[in-house]
Amino acid sequence: xxxxxxxxxLISITAVLVACGxxxxxxxxVVRVIDGDTIEIAGGARVRYIGIDTxxxxxxxxxYGPEAWAKNRDLVERKxxxxxxxxxxxDRYGRLLRYVYVDGVFVNAELVRLGYAQAVSYPxxxxxxxxxxxxxxxxxxxxxxxxxxxx
Numbered sequence: 304x305x306x307x308x309x310x311x312x313l314i315s316i317t318a319v320l321v322a323c324g325x326x327x328x329x330x331x332x333v334v335r336v337i338d339g340d341t342i343e344i345a346g347g348a349r350v351r352y353i354g355i356d357t358x359x360x361x362x363x364x365x366x367y368g369p370e371a372w373a374k375n376r377d378l379v380e381r382k383x384x385x386x387x388x389x390x391x392x393x394d395r396y397g398r399l400l401r402y403v404y405v406d407g408v409f410v411n412a413e414l415v416r417l418g419y420a421q422a423v424s425y426p427x428x429x430x431x432x433x434x435x436x437x438x439x440x441x442x443x444x445x446x447x448x449x450x451x452x453x454x
Contacts (some may be wrong), residue, residue: 333379340369351398352411355420371419388430418448
């Protein structure tokens with residue numbers, strides 16, 4: 304009987320740890336901002352923002368890349384964020400694919416709204432795509448960020 308109770312206790316503890324230990328959903332801390340649409344979270348996982356694309360800063364610096372990277376740092380660096388999964392868990396590089404929220408702000412959408420990112424659809428992960436496309440159109444009309452200067 305004692306062995307059975309010990310076994311059940313260990314199974315219960317394992318189930319609780321698995322349920323609580325996930326760094327792929329819910330709240331996590333950002334430890335580093337890689338670029339305008341990719342971050343590293345506590346535990347070492349990298350997160351790629353779903354539904355958007357920002358200009359690159361590595362290996363080549365693209366037009367408006369440093370500005371997008373700086374804005375992403377302003378929004379999330381060293382902050383506790385909330386991650387939301389759509390359909391796909393990870394991309395081909397092993398990065399988590401997520402929508403990101405901080406202090407009530409939908410970060411993916413904010414980067415598009417301000418002109419730091421383009422709305423780019425990556426089916427099947429399209430839960431918020433209509434909103435992102437609308438925000439890109441508004442940024443273009445207002446000539447914000449990427450849309451405000453000629454290259």
